[in-house]
Amino acid sequence: MATEPYFVIPAKPGSSTVTITFEGRKIVVPAGISVAAALLAGGVGVFRTSIVSAAPRAPFCMMGVCFECLVEIDGISGRQSCMVPVTDGMAIRRQEGSSALDVSEGAKDDV
């Protein structure tokens, strides 16, 4: 599923890293960068599929304007990966179409 990365982040000796997962695959990235940067350097080609035609999409603006970089982060869908910094253990999934709400019994009580 991983593609040849579009970007690389040259390693710096001694700098700290975190481990995230995308669709279960582990990716080690520098701490402090955005999720979008991490995924682009981690061999993720398609971040989401579009809502109307299910076409593949990936980040376009990297500054919170275009909403092309939406992914599911730690169970919450529709998050702007270019605006969210990576944290260790973060679980990221591709966003397929529109976001889903959990309306099952029990889900409602945690609000």
Added chain:
Amino acid sequence: MQRTDMYTHREKRLTIVGGGLLGAAIGYGAAKAGAEVTILDQGDNALRASRGNFGLVWVHGKGTTMPPYVDWTLQGLRLWPEFQEELLNRTGVDSGLENPGGFWLGFSEAEVEKRATALEGINKNGTKVPFEILDRSDLRNYLPGIGDAVVGGSFCPLDGHANPLMLLRALHMGLNQLGARVVNGVTVTDIQHDAPDGRFVAVADDGTRWSGDRIVLAAGLGNASLASHLDIHAPVLPTRGQVLITERLQPFLHYPTNKCRQTKEGSVQLGSTAEDTGVDDGTTSDKIEWLVRRGVETFPALADAKLVRAWGALRPLTPDGYPIYQESERFPGGYVVSSHSGVTLAASHAELLGPWVSGLTQTPPEFTSFRGERFLDTDSSFSNGY
């Protein structure tokens, strides 16, 4: 309605002032019936109630103080499915009608009780509008995920919803295909009668003149000042409604409710406020927050949805909230129509009012209830239900 034979030889040129859901539906029906329709509509930034419509196709709870309006609305619901089909076949645009039944939701026992009494009142001379009163656990069978703040509600199997914007586009495409003329960017300020250039002449603020044999005023709030030119009393006043629209979401809400509905596209609409703010169609943060809180109380899972848009629009309301449908006695062929139920009544407006304003059918007897003079009765007081 009964058809008259006065139409074949004269009076085919029909001018409609207003291209919103009301004017477009009437124009569409009239064009189908053979009228030569010209619709005069304002520009890109006009005050447009049709854009702020919540999209319910709805009867239950309406007409508590005017039985003929219940019948009129029921007739509108009956005509909708066939109308939707016909419009879809003609234009390829889906107005999005679904009528799985609709829920009214209450946040207190007292509110639900009051509701039950009102609904029973509508049916006091025999069941017109079938309904059920439900408690929270009943509701959850239909509306999974409903919040604990909702204590109960009512259900009516006749109700449903549609997409107001797609309906408007379908009507305009239909008008286009039927050869009707829609002229945008025209603000009509005066109506002249029996001028040298036509029996009814709509005069715009830029001086342009639009003549026709018949005229319909469907100008929303504009009717308040224009109707007097036809010697009709139409005291239409703005009531602002703010609605919220979320991002598109996977389907989870399979029935429309009075406070919240999910569109076919997936976005959830939360509505609505009723505010007396004059002609200000803006939005305010306090009302937005209030609608959000109420939405999240209704469906707690909505907390994880994103709000994309807040919208303010002005409902053109008469003092009692019921419509005005009236032909001028002093200027026959001139009509005033005011209704804020442009979606629920779309089929009736097209199929029944279209031929009526074209002079093809006689005024239905029940329309005596919908005359504007009712607001001149100094012994009556009115409440528009908002």
Added chain:
Amino acid sequence: MTSETADLVVIGAGPAGLAAACEARELGMSVVVLDEQTAPGGQIYRNIESVTDDRQDVLGPDYVAGQELAAAFRRSGAEHCGGATVWNLTTDGVVDYIADGPKTVSGKYVLLASGAMERPFPIKGWTLPGVMGAGAAQVLLKGAGAVPAGPVTMVGSGPLLYLLAWQYMRAGVRIAVVVDTTPMTNYLRAVPKLPGALAGWPDLSKGLKLLGALRKGGVKVYRDAREVAIEGRDAAQAVTFRHRGGRIELPARLVLLHQGVVPNVQLSMSTGLDHSWDAAQHCWTPVTDEWGRMATSSLYVAGDSRGISGALASAVQGRLAALSIGQQLEKLSDLQTRAAPLRRQLKRYMAIRPFLDTLYCPREIHRVPTDDDVMVCRCEEVTAGQIRGYVKLGCLGPNQTKAFGRCGMGPCQGRFCGVTVTELIAKERKVDCAEVGHYRIRPPIKPILLRDLSAPKDEEP
């Protein structure tokens, strides 16, 4: 409700916002700066406080110059609220925002300094993975030190594109090709503006140096390219364009597009105050007085969100706005004396703009797609042909086409289709963009989680 007040609330911590905050603090005003990013700098000085030495070297001296401003801001005593999403704004200075829950701050005055965004580049294939803005790639460089993994194809026109190419060269990135879409005719049109631009000689010579460096670096450049399209089914595979009468197709996996930036006017438009169409920069700008004040409201605008002017001019505009606000608040009595040197600076920084605007004015075919299948609204996937169809149905402006076809209803709230739709409708109707108008922007100014708005609030006493 959590509510506080300040003499000045600044929205945006780029050069205009930071400079305004510093100036206002010097005049003794209380200042709150709200910014979507966690650290000050805006897009131009993104990550300026924590950038590493080697990356500074790659990014160059103009970027590093932002360090001084950021440091002055930190010393100024202005309250910095990072990670704040402003979602509502009134003309009398009330700002609603989300930062760990819903908050409100009332400014006696509010300065909007929301900067710029890349101009949309609506061409075939621009939605494919592997295609992004050059500005986006620069954000990756500033924020993460990320550079293209393989040869990169750079397409378009304008200083940012050349600057990024230069930065990539310094970082050792292989640039496959630069497809320069600047029309040759623009050079002729720009010549008469050159004498005026000479007052901004440092800027001009910097630009020339960048281009010279590219040439020396052996980067293949196609000039005067047009009708660019990106081919590929599920990702970019090739870029095609017309060049000297022939059609060229080059394999391309990563394509960076750029044709200038436009003011981010979402905030100012949401107030309903007047904006006008800038026919030279092909974008909307707020109508302001000479200090940046919008009508008689409590709102001022400075920097690129008032009209593209660049980092240095933006900072000066920020200071001028702060001075004018200072006068309103009776913090100074010698406005003109203080403003005079700043005005001279501003004049110098702005001298090059007419030249740049003319030279890098993007081609019409890259702004207003003639191909009906080109996606105009990326969110709701509405094409140029569909918009034209709605105009044929009688739509006069973008609010009507939005109602008919959902164009502009998605999460980007019309940011990425706004100028395109206005220009498309204007061309189809054969009228001016000013007559067509723009989207009516409604709150929330950014999409926000309902959770954040419904969170319990601290009640006012």
